[in-house]
Amino acid sequence: MRNGDKITAGIDIGSSTSKAVIFAGGEVVSYSIGPSSVSPTKTARLVFQRALSSAGIDREQVTYVVGTGYGRAKVEFADENVSEISCHAKGAHHLLPEVRTVVDIGGQDTKAISINKSGLVADFVMNDKCAAGTGRFLDFMARSMELDIKDMVSLHFEEGVPAMISSMCSVFAESEVINLINEEVPLPSIIKGLHKSVANRISTLVRRVGMQQEIVVTGGVAKNSGVVETLEQILKCKFVTLPGIVDPQIVGALGAAIIGFDKS
Amino acid sequence: MTVLGKERAIELETIHAGVSKMMERHMGDPDSRAFNAFLLAAKMATEGIIAALDNGTSVISYNLGGMPELLLALGENENEIFPFAMEKVVALQSLVGDPMYNMEAIDMAEAQGMSSDVCSTDRATLGNLTKRFLPEASCSVFVTAPCDSQTAMAESLKEITGEDVFLIDIPHHHGEREINYVAGQLKEEIEFLEEKSGKKLNWDRLKEICQESNRMIDQALDWLEWRKAIPCPQTAKMLSTMYILLQDGSGSKGATWVASEFAADAKERVQAGKSAVPGGEKIRAIWFGSPPWYNISFYDWMENELGMVVPVDMFSYVVPEMYVDTSTTETLLHDLARKQIYMPMGRHFTGAPEYFVDDLVRAAADYKADCALIAGHVSCKHAWGVLGLLKEALREADIPALAFEFDLFDPRVTTIETLQQEFKRFAEDIVLPRIGK
Numbered sequence: 001m002r003n004g005d006k007i008t009a010g011i012d013i014g015s016s017t018s019k020a021v022i023f024a025g026g027e028v029v030s031y032s033i034g035p036s037s038v039s040p041t042k043t044a045r046l047v048f049q050r051a052l053s054s055a056g057i058d059r060e061q062v063t064y065v066v067g068t069g070y071g072r073a074k075v076e077f078a079d080e081n082v083s084e085i086s087c088h089a090k091g092a093h094h095l096l097p098e099v100r101t102v103v104d105i106g107g108q109d110t111k112a113i114s115i116n117k118s119g120l121v122a123d124f125v126m127n128d129k130c131a132a133g134t135g136r137f138l139d140f141m142a143r144s145m146e147l148d149i150k151d152m153v154s155l156h157f158e159e160g161v162p163a164m165i166s167s168m169c170s171v172f173a174e175s176e177v178i179n180l181i182n183e184e185v186p187l188p189s190i191i192k193g194l195h196k197s198v199a200n201r202i203s204t205l206v207r208r209v210g211m212q213q214e215i216v217v218t219g220g221v222a223k224n225s226g227v228v229e230t231l232e233q234i235l236k237c238k239f240v241t242l243p244g245i246v247d248p249q250i251v252g253a254l255g256a257a258i259i260g261f262d263k264s
Numbered sequence: 265m266t267v268l269g270k271e272r273a274i275e276l277e278t279i280h281a282g283v284s285k286m287m288e289r290h291m292g293d294p295d296s297r298a299f300n301a302f303l304l305a306a307k308m309a310t311e312g313i314i315a316a317l318d319n320g321t322s323v324i325s326y327n328l329g330g331m332p333e334l335l336l337a338l339g340e341n342e343n344e345i346f347p348f349a350m351e352k353v354v355a356l357q358s359l360v361g362d363p364m365y366n367m368e369a370i371d372m373a374e375a376q377g378m379s380s381d382v383c384s385t386d387r388a389t390l391g392n393l394t395k396r397f398l399p400e401a402s403c404s405v406f407v408t409a410p411c412d413s414q415t416a417m418a419e420s421l422k423e424i425t426g427e428d429v430f431l432i433d434i435p436h437h438h439g440e441r442e443i444n445y446v447a448g449q450l451k452e453e454i455e456f457l458e459e460k461s462g463k464k465l466n467w468d469r470l471k472e473i474c475q476e477s478n479r480m481i482d483q484a485l486d487w488l489e490w491r492k493a494i495p496c497p498q499t500a501k502m503l504s505t506m507y508i509l510l511q512d513g514s515g516s517k518g519a520t521w522v523a524s525e526f527a528a529d530a531k532e533r534v535q536a537g538k539s540a541v542p543g544g545e546k547i548r549a550i551w552f553g554s555p556p557w558y559n560i561s562f563y564d565w566m567e568n569e570l571g572m573v574v575p576v577d578m579f580s581y582v583v584p585e586m587y588v589d590t591s592t593t594e595t596l597l598h599d600l601a602r603k604q605i606y607m608p609m610g611r612h613f614t615g616a617p618e619y620f621v622d623d624l625v626r627a628a629a630d631y632k633a634d635c636a637l638i639a640g641h642v643s644c645k646h647a648w649g650v651l652g653l654l655k656e657a658l659r660e661a662d663i664p665a666l667a668f669e670f671d672l673f674d675p676r677v678t679t680i681e682t683l684q685q686e687f688k689r690f691a692e693d694i695v696l697p698r699i700g701k
Binding site: 082083085086089120122124 | 659664665689692693694697698
């Protein structure tokens with residue numbers, strides 16, 4: 001960041017985590033990710049403050065703030081709020097202009113977004129009102145098995161055949177997982193089965209939106225290489241990866257900051 | 265208004281009171297001329313049913329996809345038969361009465377074993393039949409349009425009422441061969457009606473009735489022409505009522521008058537440069553599928569909040585193939601058969617998907633639409649079945665589309681708030697950025 005650069009911020013208040021990005025001179029200056037609390041307003045202030053501190057700048061230096069995500073209406077200090085679909089499309093297009101399909105797998109909802117050459121949203125499909133195919137489903141299952149998500153990812157790559165998880169519903173899937181544990185099915189098999197269940201669900205969204213290459217996966221679950229690999233296998237394609245320094249969870253907040261940049 | 269000794273009239277009185285109240289509210293509003301005409305028609309339709317109940321008029325009922333012309337022409341004189349479009353009570357209850365009655369009727373039909381896959385229009389009608397507040401008919405005539413639910417409804421009707429039902433098979437294609445096939449069935453239907461009602465079909469009156477129907481089609485086509493104007497001159501909420509006029513009022517002077525009010529109002533507003541949206545229209549959308557009749561004020565929300573107008577929808581999409589050549593008995597039957605096949609909704613949902621897909625793409629081009637709204641009434645399985653083809657055709661035509669799920673009469677399937685959220689997202693994320701607004 002150079003002196004005099006216009007600085008904007010994007011605040012993405014998700015159901016599980018909240019993200020803030022400080023953007024200047026065409027790049028990410030800093031970002032912050034934290035858990036969402038029951039008060040989206042407080043969470044927004046907290047992640048924003050952390051991102052500001054990390055960038056070493058004051059609030060007053062930020063010319064425009066855009067809120068997005070589930071709790072965007074509660075980002076009281078934002079100049080404007082924009083839906084997460086537009087923000088994810090904007091963020092992904094900025095990072096990877098060749099991308100035509102964005103698969104955002106968040107805590108509460110999963111979105112497949114088709115974007116055109118200019119980065120505008122052409123179509124989208126969402127999986128909302130149901131935890132199947134989301135990060136929340138995996139959190140729920142990890143808790144049932146008394147594991148961390150990180151452990152689930154490592155166990156995914158151990159030897160084993162995916163167990164059959166027939167229920168899409170998180171409530172019923174939990175019973176199935178408990179039964180499988182009682183039947184002494186190895187954990188790697190159960191985890192592969194769970195990842196397959198999530199990936200199957202997501203693959204239908206991707207197909208419904210048109211599945212144009214290149215495809216990128218964003219959101220918290222993009223960090224779960226077990227799910228990403230399984231999704232690639234189901235869709236029979238290879239996804240493009242975000243530039244190394246970019247955390248896939250901040251793409252929506254980045255898009256929000258870029259929208260703010262374009263408007264201010 | 266009371267109905268002589270008939271406890272069952274309470275539901276109809278609810279509609280009557282509802283529509284009267286709406287008329288009082290809208291009557292002085294200069295922007296509501298066309299909608300007021302529909303309200304007057306709704307009031308008259310309700311009074312017609314109540315009068316049929318009170319006077320013991322001979323009733324023949326018909327189903328959602330049908331038309332009344334043949335029934336109106338039975339007997340030497342006018343009004344010897346009351347043609348009763350059974351489902352209109354459900355529509356009126358939702359539009360101008362109390363939608364809670366429909367939910368109760370839907371639940372009643374399901375409790376009797378009717379599948380929840382069957383259209384809620386038919387489930388609610390079956391519930392109404394079970395409650396026994398609809399006029400008893402001497403017989404019924406059905407067509408297998410607009411959807412498969414009609415066959416289930418015809419069978420259920422026979423079982424509940426013991427009535428004889430004549431069922432016309434609407435074929436898969438819409439060509440000359442198929443029109444002749446339906447015309448042949450109309451001949452058989454006439455024999456059935458004459459036998460069951462004891463009244464002969466008066467061909468001279470049928471000719472006059474069809475001439476009146478043609479005058480209504482004239483007005484409807486004129487109206488649609490005016491609605492092509494930019495900005496769109498009228499609100500979307502009266503669009504789908506055209507289907508009620510066609511299905512319930514074809515051949516009657518009252519319905520022709522309502523259609524002429526629609527057209528005259530549109531013309532007047534275009535000439536005065538008036539828009540359906542006070543703040544200016546931002547998005548032009550084609551609504552294809554069933555309307556949100558469980559809360560018709562959704563259209564007001566679309567217009568006021570999103571600046572989204574609907575110049576034409578599936579229910580109002582009248583086409584010239586609906587004219588009837590009245591020169592001979594053969595042309596009358598041939599063209600009534602063609603009209604039956606080309607009724608909106610029926611021509612879209614019954615038969616090859618091309619009719620559905622091509623109509624939507626043509627409407628989008630003719631009315632200069634920025635997007636399409638594929639209104640997925642949950643029971644319209646035939647429509648959901650062609651969703652992929654529809655989306656593909658719209659993608660090729662570069663028209664963004666929103667496909668959403670709801671039930672036209674049952675608010676429990678998708679709330680208005682959820683619909684609003686989906687529409688807002690679609691408008692803000694896809695349509696407005698594309699058109700640079």
